[in-house]
Amino acid sequence: MNEAREARALVEAVARRFRPAGIFAERFARGKLRHDPVYLDLLRRGVIPDRARVLDLGCGQALLLCLLVESTALARAGRWPASWPPPPAQLQLRGIERAASDVRRARIALAAEGEIEQRDVRTAPLAQSDLIALLDVVHYLEPDSQDHLLGRVANSLSPGGVLLLRVCDAAAGFSALLTRMTDRLGSLSRGRMVGRLYSRSATEWIAALERLGLSASAEPASAGTPFANVLITARKAS
Numbered sequence: 001m002n003e004a005r006e007a008r009a010l011v012e013a014v015a016r017r018f019r020p021a022g023i024f025a026e027r028f029a030r031g032k033l034r035h036d037p038v039y040l041d042l043l044r045r046g047v048i049p050d051r052a053r054v055l056d057l058g059c060g061q062a063l064l065l066c067l068l069v070e071s072t073a074l075a076r077a078g079r080w081p082a083s084w085p086p087p088p089a090q091l092q093l094r095g096i097e098r099a100a101s102d103v104r105r106a107r108i109a110l111a112a113e114g115e116i117e118q119r120d121v122r123t124a125p126l127a128q129s130d131l132i133a134l135l136d137v138v139h140y141l142e143p144d145s146q147d148h149l150l151g152r153v154a155n156s157l158s159p160g161g162v163l164l165l166r167v168c169d170a171a172a173g174f175s176a177l178l179t180r181m182t183d184r185l186g187s188l189s190r191g192r193m194v195g196r197l198y199s200r201s202a203t204e205w206i207a208a209l210e211r212l213g214l215s216a217s218a219e220p221a222s223a224g225t226p227f228a229n230v231l232i233t234a235r236k237a238s
Contacts (some may be wrong), residue, residue, distance in 0.1 A: 058137035059095030
């Protein structure tokens with residue numbers, strides 16, 4: 001198999017996990033993995049270590065967690081892109097999500113491979129973790145709540161632990177506006193009313209994380225799309 005074919009096989013394997021949760025859940029998983037580059041890029045970059053305690057905050061229907069499960073299964077079956085690093089193994093997977101409908105889908109798809117807790121990320125206890133993901137979540141929170149959550153995340157990271165923060169770069173002009181508009185439309189299509197979104201520039205996000213003692217850097221996370229998303233990787237000192 002070539003890389004593109006193997007990537008498609010991975011996407012389909014993840015989408016099938018959602019089939020028992022309904023046609024919407026399956027189609028959403030397939031479309032998101034096909035068109036949003038951040039998920040497969042995390043595997044290509046090999047940023048998640050073996051045996052990591054992974055916590056996905058605002059995990060939705062647990063797409064990232066299911067992707068990690070299926071990546072290990074496909075690698076064992078010899079269907080893994082040769083140019084990618086081996087997928088992370090022996091992970092402890094946990095997600096926190098407020099929306100009951102997403103929690104239901106997540107629990108069906110993830111089954112016994114991980115734990116999904118229905119709580120608000122602003123108040124939920126955060127277990128000590130080696131990797132915490134916050135993908136497209138913090139802009140729904142007011143600035144004070146953003147800073148409070150990031151402080152709690154920094155405290156919950158183990159020494160050497162990593163935060164993966166995907167945000168819209170508010171300094172990106174029209175692309176940032178388009179990103180926010182698309183985010184609103186996507187939320188409405190899932191039956192969610194969205195109020196004001198609170199964005200910052202990538203530089204401002206990095207400064208906020210560095211004030212918490214994390215070393216942080218940003219790179220584009222919108223390849224092949226017109227959006228202004230960036231992935232910020234922040235690491236706690238060992």
